[in-house]
Structure formats: structure tokens, C-alpha cells
Amino acid sequence: MTTQFGTTQTGTTQAADLLSRIQPAEGGREIFDPATGELVGITPQAGPEDLHAAVVRAKSAQPAWAALSSQERSQALHAAADAVEAHAEELAQLLSREQGKPLNGPNARFEVGACAAWLRTTADFQLDPEVLVDDESGRSVLHWRPLGVVGAIGPWNWPMMISVWQIAPSLRMGNTVVIKPSGYTPLSVLALTEVLNTALPADVLIAVPGRGDVGDQLSRHPDVAKIMFTGSTETGKKIIKAAADTVKRMTMELGGNDAGIVLDDADPQAIAGDLFWGAFINTGQTCAAMKRLYVPESLYDEVCDALLEVARSTPMGVGLDEENLLGPLQNRAQWEVVDRLVTAAKESGARVLIGGDPDRQAPGFFYPATLVADIDPQNPLVVEEQFGPVLPIVKYTDLDQAVEWANSLNEALGSSVWSSDPDRAEEVASRLVAGTTWINKHGAVDPRIPFGGARESGFGVEFGVEGLKEVCQPHVISR
Ligand code: NDP
Numbered sequence: 001m002t003t004q005f006g007t008t009q010t011g012t013t014q015a016a017d018l019l020s021r022i023q024p025a026e027g028g029r030e031i032f033d034p035a036t037g038e039l040v041g042i043t044p045q046a047g048p049e050d051l052h053a054a055v056v057r058a059k060s061a062q063p064a065w066a067a068l069s070s071q072e073r074s075q076a077l078h079a080a081a082d083a084v085e086a087h088a089e090e091l092a093q094l095l096s097r098e099q100g101k102p103l104n105g106p107n108a109r110f111e112v113g114a115c116a117a118w119l120r121t122t123a124d125f126q127l128d129p130e131v132l133v134d135d136e137s138g139r140s141v142l143h144w145r146p147l148g149v150v151g152a153i154g155p156w157n158w159p160m161m162i163s164v165w166q167i168a169p170s171l172r173m174g175n176t177v178v179i180k181p182s183g184y185t186p187l188s189v190l191a192l193t194e195v196l197n198t199a200l201p202a203d204v205l206i207a208v209p210g211r212g213d214v215g216d217q218l219s220r221h222p223d224v225a226k227i228m229f230t231g232s233t234e235t236g237k238k239i240i241k242a243a244a245d246t247v248k249r250m251t252m253e254l255g256g257n258d259a260g261i262v263l264d265d266a267d268p269q270a271i272a273g274d275l276f277w278g279a280f281i282n283t284g285q286t287c288a289a290m291k292r293l294y295v296p297e298s299l300y301d302e303v304c305d306a307l308l309e310v311a312r313s314t315p316m317g318v319g320l321d322e323e324n325l326l327g328p329l330q331n332r333a334q335w336e337v338v339d340r341l342v343t344a345a346k347e348s349g350a351r352v353l354i355g356g357d358p359d360r361q362a363p364g365f366f367y368p369a370t371l372v373a374d375i376d377p378q379n380p381l382v383v384e385e386q387f388g389p390v391l392p393i394v395k396y397t398d399l400d401q402a403v404e405w406a407n408s409l410n411e412a413l414g415s416s417v418w419s420s421d422p423d424r425a426e427e428v429a430s431r432l433v434a435g436t437t438w439i440n441k442h443g444a445v446d447p448r449i450p451f452g453g454a455r456e457s458g459f460g461v462e463f464g465v466e467g468l469k470e471v472c473q474p475h476v477i478s479r
Contacts, residue, residue, distance in 0.1 A: 066174030077123035146174035251460030256413030272306035278442025338388035
């Protein structure tokens with residue numbers, strides 16, 4: 001089959017063996033490749049009784065898992081990382097076909113590599129009891145106990161990596177996990193859990209591939225102690241309400257509309273590549289991608305030209321073609337969000353530097369990399385999350401005004417400041433509201449560094465020792 005972007009690869013991939021292990025004997029739902037429309041595989045579809053049975057099994061497996069020593073659980077996570085590495089290419093190919101992301105660049109192989117890296121780093125963290133007081137008044141020690149069963153609900157943009165972000169700390173601290181993947185990318189998560197489970201005891205990690213109703217049931221289940229959720233703010237609010245009756249602990253990693261601010265001392269040529277990938281990583285489908293860029297009038301044309309150059313030279317197409325670095329949108333609904341916002345921006349008089357003209361007849365949910373200049377700061381493309389390969393570039397003349405625009409939205413996940421003077425950039429960073437502000441980079445998450453959102457981008461943090469605390473009950477013993 002030929003598309004405007006090249007020739008698609010058909011037939012089986014290295015993932016065929018993994019697929020054969022996760023597909024149901026009968027029934028199920030077909031999953032199609034967002035780049036080609038070809039069938040990728042069949043996902044089993046769980047119902048309410050399956051979810052309940054999974055929670056019962058996870059609950060009964062939890063005490064024995066928690067009773068292992070910290071070192072034994074650490075070794076199990078390293079063994080799970082070994083298993084991921086042994087199956088890395090199969091996992092990457094399946095991920096590429098189901099999610100759409102290319103194998104190369106910061107995409108499928110990168111995501112599978114990150115799964116192993118996060119498992120290993122989390123395995124090596126230690127969260128020991130802390131002596132708070134030890135004097136003539138008494139002795140108080142803070143212990144970190146597992147919560148029990150953690151319910152993990154994930155999105156379709158980084159389905160494997162985000163699952164590991166939820167699974168690894170939960171298991172490390174002696175919890176068991178029931179995970180509900182996105183209905184768009186269940187095969188990736190089922191294949192990942194299949195591989196992880198070759199190294200884990202039975203029932204400490206169970207995947208339940210249902211739709212939103214199964215996620216809702218997980219959020220309400222009385223034997224689930226905590227929900228870790230990554231996805232839209234709208235769904236996050238529903239989960240918070242559903243989980244209220246059982247007073248569940250929650251980590252909410254919700255939508256972002258991250259701002260980048262270029263300062264007037266930046267070097268446009270030097271920053272163009274990192275600016276581009278800060279916005280277009282995973283074809284823009286990343287919670288902490290840069291989704292609006294503020295550039296001073298004095299550098300505006302130079303920054304636009306430098307970004308245009310990178311966009312022109314970055315190939316987009318079918319994920320399994322090795323040369324591609326950008327892929328399709330994962331699903332039709334997301335393609336329509338992007339198309340609506342770009343169309344509205346064009347109609348408002350904004351200037352499209354490149355892209356904005358999808359081939360509506362071609363197969364796949366491809367939307368070309370799009371840069372939009374001379375756009376009003378209140379345009380919907382700036383103030384709504386586009387979650388796709390589009391970057392609006394807003395001109396500013398007053399830095400205070402740019403900071404005010406950056407801080408003006410309900411979302412406050414990440415942000416970035418770009419400058420040749422890191423100290424000056426840090427001063428501007430200190431005025432931004434966000435969970436993380438990066439200097440001269442954007443979206444660079446690290447398993448050692450806590451990550452989370454401010455405002456309606458969520459609460460709680462993932463990663464680092466702080467992330468381990470989020471899947472524990474603090475228990476003080478005082479005498
Ligand atoms: P959703 O928030 O709708 O879905 C995320 C997960 O929640 C999926 O597993 C979904 O299942 C599940 N879910 C849906 N409804 C419920 C419910 N009532 N209770 C419990 N779980 C539920 O995100 P979408 O995938 O629809 O993406 C929509 C938007 O979210 C995007 O446009 C983007 O803006 C944002 N988003 C943000 C992400 C981030 O990383 N912060 C990641 C992905 C999306 P199912 O898929 O089966 O419906």
C-alpha cells in the first residue's frame with residue numbers, strides 16, 4: 001500500500017509471538033494501525049466481572065509480595081527490566097504499529113528503553129524508616145507501608161512508559177497493581193505486562209483491557225487503595241469524584257498546555273533543534289510538550305526561520321519505516337482536535353509558516369508538522385491543548401507580559417525558559433507557575449527527579465524517592 005509519505009510495510013513483524021500470547025481465543029476488539037489502517041491485532045475486552053476478579057487476585061497476592069525483603073523486590077524489578085530488554089525490538093515494533101510513533105528518534109525504541117531505565121532506577125531507590133525524634137522525650141520513627149492494591153489508568157500517547165511509571169514504584173514498595181490501559185493502545189500494555197510478568201510472581205501485576213467503564217469501576221472498587229491516573233483533566237475530575245466514596249489516595253497527571261519563553265539574549269540557531277523537539281516529541285502527543293512559544297520581537301523572525309528549517313528537514317510517515325521521526329496522530333478524535341484548532345487559527349488571520357494543509361484523502365491520521373506565527377495570544381490554538389504536531393509562536397515586546405500569558409491558564413504542568421544566560425533564565429523561571437520549569441530544554445523527564453503538575457494539571461508527584469512515598473502509607477510508631 002502506498003501513502004503520500006511512502007510505502008507501508010505489511011505482514012507480520014517481530015511482535016507476532018507476543019501478539020499470539022495476548023490475543024483472545026475468540027471475541028475481542030480489532031485494533032488498527034493509525035498510520036495505515038491495517039489490522040494490528042485483537043484485544044481482549046474485559047467487563048466488570050473481570051475487573052472484580054483481577055482486584056481479588058491482586059489483593060490476595062499483595063501480603064506475600066509485601067513480605068519479601070526490599071532487596072528481593074528490587075531484584076525482581078531488575079529482572080523485569082532484563083525481560084523488557086530481551087524483548088525490546090518486538091515491543092518497539094508493536095508499539096509503533098499500534099500507537100503510530102516511529103521506531104527511531106524520541107519514539108518507540110526510545111520508549112521501550114525508558115521502560116527498562118525507569119524499572120532499574122526505581123529498583124535501586126531506597127526508602128528507609130526515618131527516625132524523627134530520639135531523645136529524652138521519646139522515640140518516633142516514620143515507616144513507609146504499602147497501601148495494598150494500586151489501580152493504574154493510562155493514556156494512549158506513551159502507553160508503555162507511562163504504565164511503567166505507575167507500576168514500578170507501586171511494586172517497589174510492596175503494592176500489587178491492576179492496570180487498565182487506554183482503549184486505543186491496549187495491545188502495547190498487554191504485551192508489556194506479559195513480558196514483565198515473566199519476571200514477577202503471579203498476580204502482583206494484572207492488566208484489565210477494558211474501556212472507560214472499567215476504569216470507572218476500578219476507581220470505585222473498595223479494595224483498591226490508590227489510583228494512579230495519567231490522561232485528560234476532564235477524565236481526572238470524574239475519577240476524583242468516583243474515588244471519593246472510598247477515600248482513595250490519588251496521583252493525577254493531567255493535561256498540560258506548557259509555555260516556552262525565549263529571552264532576548266538567546267541564540268536562535270543554537271536552540272532551534274531543542275525547541276522543535278520540546279514541542280514535537282511524539283508528534284506533539286505528550287502531556288509535557290511545549291504547546292505555545294513566546295518569542296521577543298527582536299528575535300521573532302530569526303526563531304521562526306530556524307524552527308522552519310528543522311520542521312522542513314524532519315521526515316514524517318509510517319512508523320516502521322526507519323527514516324521517519326514524526327508519525328500520525330494516534331486516533332481520529334485527536335486529529336480532529338488539531339484540525340479544528342489550526343483551521344480556526346488560519347481563519348483568524350494567523351500566518352502558517354509550514355503545514356496546516358493535511359491530505360484529507362490519504363490513509364492514516366497524518367497531520368503535517370505545522371508552525372503558526374503572528375497569532376493572537378488568546379487564540380484557541382494558544383489557550384487550548386492541541387496535543388499534536390502544531391506549535392503557535394506568539395510575539396511579545398514586554399517580558400512581564402509574556403510571563404503573565406504563560407501563567408494565565410488553568411493548566412500548569414511544565415514550562416521552559418530559553419536564554420544564553422542560565423542565571424537570568426532561572427530568575428524568569430522562578431516567576432512561572434508549573435510543576436517543572438526547564439532551562440534551554442523542555443519535557444526532559446528523569447526517573448530520579450520528581451515530576452507532577454500544578455493547578456488543574458494534577459497533584460502528587462511521580463519519580464524519585466518522593467514518588468515512592470506517593471504509593472505508601474506513612475506510619476509513625478512513637479514510644
Ligand atoms: P482520557 O482521559 O479520556 O483517557 C485516559 C484513560 O482514562 C483511558 O484509559 C480511558 O479509557 C480512561 N477513562 C475514560 N473514562 C474514564 C472514567 N470515567 N473513569 C476512569 N477511567 C476512564 O484521555 P483520551 O485518551 O480520550 O485523550 C483525550 C485528551 O486527554 C487528549 O486530547 C489530551 O489532551 C489529553 N491527554 C493527556 C495525556 C497526558 O499525558 N496528560 C495523555 C493522553 C491524553 P478509554 O481509553 O478506554 O476510554
